[in-house]
Amino acid sequence: MSVRSLPWPAAVARHSVLIVTAALMLLPFVWMLSLSVKGPGEMFRSGFALLPAHFHGLDNYRAALTAAPLPRFLLNGVLVCGSIAILQLLLCAPCAYALAKLQFKGRGALFALVLLGLIIPQQVLALPLFFIGYRLGLLDSYVGLIFPFVISPFGIFLLRQFFRGIPDDIVHAARLDGVSELGIVWRIMAPMAQPAIIAFLIFSVVSHWNDLFWPLIAVRSESLMPPALGIVTFRDAEAGTDYGPLMAGAVLVVAPLVLAFLLAQRRFIESLTLGGVK
Template sequence: MKRTPLAHVAHAVDTALAWTVGILWLLPLVYAIWTAFHPPAYATHFDLSAPLSLDNFRRAWIAAPFARYFLNTIVLVTVIVSAQIVLCTMAAFALARLEFRGRDVLFALILLQLMIAPEILAVVNYRTMKMLGAVDTLWGIALPYLTSAFGIFLLRQTFKTVPKELEEAARIEGCGTFGVLWRVYVPAARPIYVAYGLVQVSYHWNNFLWPLIITNSVETRPLTVGLSVFSSVDQGIDWSVITAATLMTAGPLLGAFLIFQRQFVQSFMRAGIR
């Protein structure tokens, strides 16, 4: 179909807006890359003849125990996302397919939790972790996030779209409740799991406020909290080292996105269609 002049104008406007947003998003990243790979003297101005250097990354790695920060972050993300997928799957299946008293009330309470910002619960969660003796531990960071109201809601809505005939056929073949869940419902929700997992990995990799509140020592800090050592008022701010440390922190996620961007987009599209 041939486009009308108005459609051409709308397309041109959309394209211009997309380029504008893209450039605005890229500018801080370009500045961070430039500053991280050049000596501090070139942090405030661009000079194409400036020499490339990895010294800022070496200084950043020495200035803080990044190996420990990376290990803590990887452990936290792995434990939290794995626990969320398992617990949210079982809760969503129960709310979608099992009949029990108070099911609708329980689901309403879960939806209510979605309306509460995590920051509001920081004080209560801290007092709870203190009672459990989990302050300044990796478990103290992970425990409040081991399940997710959003994950339960998302998977419940997906499970409710699965035809009951598939469940009945699986039971005829001899599957129990967990067999039905594993062989019927989980495969049907695979795009949802991928999309949800990507969102949660990104969120918990970059989570800052709660780890900052609950940790006191270097041994338990994740990457985001560890970055704060580079902004010490006493030592001044060295933007070259800060940007190098920031790139080391964001690099794994950015690299994963660039490599698997097609799978990322397809997962979110399939999740949206459902």
């Protein structure tokens, strides 16, 4: 792709629009960072300053890390999101392979169900899932946080689309070479679909790391709370109206994702645009 050079007024106009929208997107984030290093008195002062007059960052971050079990929340987040991502992949890849490459009666109907699953929002299913969790005694446990997301219609759909692009001859060659059907999924299809799988894992981890809705329903014990929920209870219980430590906590919760993105930025963008397959 070549970059067209624009006449300068158009270029200025375009960049102004981009800068303004980017600033709008970033403002809450910047505000969060700014508040996390300000003292309580300074926050509600009229007038706007990005940098604090007195640096309260150390106090705020110390409070965030000690007043609430924030490291525990982060660890819970890693455990829950990791389990969800791995289980989703383990189940989605074979389903996607079957829908993409195997011939059987009812394949079209099954795929229609997957698409249906794709358009049903999580909130609609919350009540039935809550009852299932209650009946099975899964609520208020790690399993309770994980089980509703183990099957991902989005994952099945994404991988199925990618698997369909892999030539049938490769599947045929693998069968002749003696690879079983599950072997084809894990030895042949999954490595070839690596960009799609990475993209899916990114979506999965990000959405469940930031998820507040289901943890709010499923978990009461503080020791099980994932980061987003932890922050919310932190506000109620410990910090009260003390926004400095709260914002510091928010920064710490968001930081892992942002850091991961910055470190692997190029890889992420490649995966999300699904380029460079061949």
